Amino acid sequence: NAGVTQTPKFQVLKTGQSMTLQCAQDMNHNSMYWYRQDPGMGLRLIYYSASEGTTDKGEVPNGYNVSRLNKREFSLRLESAAPSQTSVYFCASSEAGGADYGYTFGSGTRLTVV
Amino acid sequence: EDQVTQSPEALRLQEGESSSLNCSYTVSGLRGLFWYRQDPGKGPEFLFTLYSAGEEKEKERLKATLTKKESFLHITAPKPEDSATYLCAFGGRDDKIIFGKGTRLHILP
Numbered sequence: 001n002a003g004v005t006q007t008p009k010f011q012v013l014k015t016g017q018s019m020t021l022q023c024a025q026d027m028n029h030n031s032m033y034w035y036r037q038d039p040g041m042g043l044r045l046i047y048y049s050a051s052e053g054t055t056d057k058g059e060v061p062n063g064y065n066v067s068r069l070n071k072r073e074f075s076l077r078l079e080s081a082a083p084s085q086t087s088v089y090f091c092a093s094s095e096a097g098g099a100d101y102g103y104t105f106g107s108g109t110r111l112t113v114v
Numbered sequence: 115e116d117q118v119t120q121s122p123e124a125l126r127l128q129e130g131e132s133s134s135l136n137c138s139y140t141v142s143g144l145r146g147l148f149w150y151r152q153d154p155g156k157g158p159e160f161l162f163t164l165y166s167a168g169e170e171k172e173k174e175r176l177k178a179t180l181t182k183k184e185s186f187l188h189i190t191a192p193k194p195e196d197s198a199t200y201l202c203a204f205g206g207r208d209d210k211i212i213f214g215k216g217t218r219l220h221i222l223p
Contacts, residue, residue, distance in 0.1 A: 099205025
């Protein structure tokens with residue numbers, strides 16, 4: 001049971017470089033989410049996709065873009081990385097009604113921007 | 115503003131010393147109250163969902179309870195392998211989940 005798979009697990013970028021974080025789930029979930037986790041700040045929602053074909057901004061969307069490629073895949077793109085985007089990024093998925101059932105999380109991508 | 119507050123931020127216990135973690139929320143329209151465990155370098159792992167005041171759920175040495183404004187995670191006779199960060203989260207009307215900042219639990223052998 002793969003659940004939610006994130007790639008890569010680790011990445012170091014130089015300021016101004018771009019990259020895409022990949023996320024795929026095999027549970028046939030409708031909703032997918034991107035969070036970042038920073039010390040003392042907890043988990044903060046970047047973007048989410050309630051269903052295939054839709055995306056919406058979360059709490060901290062600036063500097064990021066997302067693509068819901070199909071029902072399984074939800075990618076997060078940093079167009080011009082900044083040191084403030086150094087963080088651990090988690091992808092999550094849920095059945096319709098995440099507030100009722102909770103989320104399943106991936107293992108995270110640790111991103112350092114120098 | 116909807117908020118989920120966890121206390122204490124960190125807790126050190128001796129093996130076998132029972133205690134409780136607190137999660138309070140200042141939101142209305144509860145749809146689900148969730149507890150997760152997070153080990154260093156890993157993603158949060160689902161533990162429990164509670165839906166209404168008075169509800170309780172148990173798993174091994176952990177028991178989660180819910181009142182109208184708080185949830186508690188009771189840890190009975192903990193072992194070192196229970197050391198982790200425990201996250202509380204609230205699911206409300208807009209179908210998103212708000213997370214607390216977590217309690218770092220360290221069980222000393």
